[in-house]
Amino acid sequence: MVISFEEVSYRYRDRGMSPVLGLDGLNLELEEGRMIAVLGAPGSGKSTLLQHMNGLIRADDGLIRILDFRLASGDGKKIPAGLRQRVGLVFQNPEQQLFEETVEKDLLFGPLNFGRSPAEAAEAVRRAASFVGLDEELLGQSPFKLSSGQMRKAAVAAVLAADPDILALDEPTASLDPASREDLMQRLHGLTRMQGKTVLVVTHRLEEIVAFADEFVVIKDGKVLFQGTAGELVHRQEVLEQGGLMAPSSVRMAGMLAAQLGLEPAEMLPDAAALAEWYAELLGS
Amino acid sequence: MAGITDKSEHAVKLKHVYYGQGCTNVLKDVSLAIPHGQWVCIAGRNGAGKSTLIRLLNGLLLMSRGRILIDGLELNGRTLGDIRRHIGMVFANPDDQFVGLTVEDDIAFGLENLCLSREEMQQRIRTYAERLDIVHLLQRHPATLSGGQKQRAAIAAVLAMEPSIIVMDEAASMLDEKAKNEMLGLMRAMHAEGRYTLISITHDVEEMAEADRMIVLDGGMVAADGSPKELLLQDDLLRRCRLKAPFALQLCRELKARGIDIGELVREKEVLEALWSYHSKRFLTATGTGG
Numbered sequence: 001m002v003i004s005f006e007e008v009s010y011r012y013r014d015r016g017m018s019p020v021l022g023l024d025g026l027n028l029e030l031e032e033g034r035m036i037a038v039l040g041a042p043g044s045g046k047s048t049l050l051q052h053m054n055g056l057i058r059a060d061d062g063l064i065r066i067l068d069f070r071l072a073s074g075d076g077k078k079i080p081a082g083l084r085q086r087v088g089l090v091f092q093n094p095e096q097q098l099f100e101e102t103v104e105k106d107l108l109f110g111p112l113n114f115g116r117s118p119a120e121a122a123e124a125v126r127r128a129a130s131f132v133g134l135d136e137e138l139l140g141q142s143p144f145k146l147s148s149g150q151m152r153k154a155a156v157a158a159v160l161a162a163d164p165d166i167l168a169l170d171e172p173t174a175s176l177d178p179a180s181r182e183d184l185m186q187r188l189h190g191l192t193r194m195q196g197k198t199v200l201v202v203t204h205r206l207e208e209i210v211a212f213a214d215e216f217v218v219i220k221d222g223k224v225l226f227q228g229t230a231g232e233l234v235h236r237q238e239v240l241e242q243g244g245l246m247a248p249s250s251v252r253m254a255g256m257l258a259a260q261l262g263l264e265p266a267e268m269l270p271d272a273a274a275l276a277e278w279y280a281e282l283l284g285s
Numbered sequence: 286m287a288g289i290t291d292k293s294e295h296a297v298k299l300k301h302v303y304y305g306q307g308c309t310n311v312l313k314d315v316s317l318a319i320p321h322g323q324w325v326c327i328a329g330r331n332g333a334g335k336s337t338l339i340r341l342l343n344g345l346l347l348m349s350r351g352r353i354l355i356d357g358l359e360l361n362g363r364t365l366g367d368i369r370r371h372i373g374m375v376f377a378n379p380d381d382q383f384v385g386l387t388v389e390d391d392i393a394f395g396l397e398n399l400c401l402s403r404e405e406m407q408q409r410i411r412t413y414a415e416r417l418d419i420v421h422l423l424q425r426h427p428a429t430l431s432g433g434q435k436q437r438a439a440i441a442a443v444l445a446m447e448p449s450i451i452v453m454d455e456a457a458s459m460l461d462e463k464a465k466n467e468m469l470g471l472m473r474a475m476h477a478e479g480r481y482t483l484i485s486i487t488h489d490v491e492e493m494a495e496a497d498r499m500i501v502l503d504g505g506m507v508a509a510d511g512s513p514k515e516l517l518l519q520d521d522l523l524r525r526c527r528l529k530a531p532f533a534l535q536l537c538r539e540l541k542a543r544g545i546d547i548g549e550l551v552r553e554k555e556v557l558e559a560l561w562s563y564h565s566k567r568f569l570t571a572t573g574t575g576g
Contacts, residue, residue, distance in 0.1 A: 041431065041432075041461050041463075042431050042432035042433075042459075042460075042461060043431055043432075146332075147331050147332040147336070148331070148336070149330075149331025149332060150331055150332050153331075171459075174377075174458055174459060175331070175377065175455060175458060176331060176488075177329075177330045177331050177488050177526070177527040177528065178488050178490070178527065178528050178529045179330075179524075179527030179528065179529065180330075180331060180527055181488075182529065204460075204461040204462065205462060206462065207462070241463075243461075244433075244461030244462065244463045244464065245461065245462050245463070246462040246463060246466060249491075249532035249533075249553065250532065250536075252553075253532070253533075253536065253553060253556070253557070256553075256557055257557065257560065260557060260560070260561055260564075261564070271535075272532060272535035272536045272538075272539045273539045275536060275539070276536060276539030276540045276542070276543055276545075277539075277543065279540065279543075279545070279560070280540070280543035280544070280545060283545065283564070283567070
């Protein structure tokens with residue numbers, strides 16, 4: 001078990017008169033080396049969950065174990081040494097984590113801060129930039145001159161450059177064009193397979209991650225509403241509904257086609273080829 | 286008010302517009318004309334110049350060269366105030382555009398700047414809150430709303446000012462899928478009403494398929510301009526603006542590869558209809574009951 005949450009609760013106290021519940025006795029166990037989709041409607045607690053991963057938010061109650069670190073509610077605010085090096089967090093708004101004069105300096109900050117030599121850091125930056133598909137010519141520019149999509153890539157690269165074991169990303173594909181989105185998902189999936197990293201992706205779009213993640217966690221009201229595979233999730237209408245999610249196009253189309261023909265929809269892989277195959281067989285038989 | 290000062294047939298007209306930061310041009314020689322009532326989507330890869338283009342329309346950014354006409358009015362220092370009343374802007378993050386302590390205050394804020402009478406203001410707040418289905422949220426603080434509710438409140442505040450041109454910059458990109466779908470329904474309804482010109486930056490091919498017209502930007506220039514039904518079929522163009530073919534089209538192609546040819550369609554609804562008639566025809570032929 002690389003990550004475990006036991007009865008973790010957290011309340012936001014800075015949002016008006018009464019504390020707002022972020023997490024509510026949440027239990028979750030995740031295995032190492034997998035890509036995990038964390039889904040849910042806005043305000044469900046999925047970002048709050050992510051921010052517990054590297055101690056950015058400390059739980060009011062409960063126990064969190066990550067790698068060989070232990071974060072208990074009574075431990076105070078001290079962050080265990082090494083936690084933030086091994087758990088990298090990419091925030092929802094990239095402009096909140098970029099701060100240097102140039103993109104390159106921003107990307108160098110992590111590796112240098114964690115004690116790499118300048119040469120190693122430069123190499124890590126080059127690899128991270130090419131990994132996310134960030135043009136090298138942008139490295140010399142101010143991060144705040146970049147378009148929103150380029151800024152997003154820079155923020156992901158900045159965290160990757162520090163080479164964490166666990167990578168947790170909050171809505172990393174918002175404002176990316178669709179090809180960049182699919183590309184990033186593919187590459188993140190690659191990190192789990194080639195380098196054994198654990199990758200958590202918070203998203204509200206099931207469609208873009210359904211083909212890539214190994215495991216799907218749906219959060220609702222600060223609790224885990226569902227944990228399982230894509231195949232299980234896309235057919236759980238009540239879970240999708242409560243998570244503000246829509247079944248992927250293929251599943252929806254399969255349902256409508258089946259209804260049109262007066263049939264029960266079949267279970268299949270969520271892509272166009274599988275749906276066409278199913279339909280062709282149906283007509284052939 | 287929609288169309289009152291307007292003698293022009295175009296809601297938006299750009300003539301040889303440039304915009305540059307330092308030595309790099311973000312927009313190069315962009316010319317285009319958008320007629321009243323059209324639903325236009327603007328597509329292009331990250332950094333293509335989409336957001337820059339729409340920010341020039343109401344002077345949030347100032348062009349370096351060229352001419353811009355909004356409802357026939359030349360955009361310059363004198364007309365800027367007027368022109369801003371013609372254009373309503375909706376951004377991806379509704380939090381960026383809230384100013385009031387309640388949703389109602391927030392709608393009222395924009396109206397106060399229009400020097401309307403109190404009765405007229407209240408009338409408009411009521412009308413647009415009803416249209417956007419946020420009457421029950423009027424007394425709530427914007428921060429307590431869900432993402433979809435926030436975006437509806439932001440749109441109500443924009444529509445209450447009765448602009449004739451609505452510009453949306455990835456307005457659905459931060460919404461959950463259900464709210465995104467509702468937003469598309471709202472755009473459809475606004476378009477059907479005919480009083481709005483809709484200009485929407487989007488990466489969503491399903492949304493593009495519904496628009497009247499698709500303008501593709503690439504490297505700060507107009508790379509393609511035409512009907513989404515035709516442009517979405519062009520694989521090389523999609524690749525250039527880093528889009529994926531709509532699911533409906535992918536399905537049409539996979540079906541064709543399996544001997545079921547219903548043509549190339551970009552909307553799911555059309556595919557369902559086409560398959561229904563394909564199926565019925567086949568059934569009639571097979572049973573010998575059709576001609």
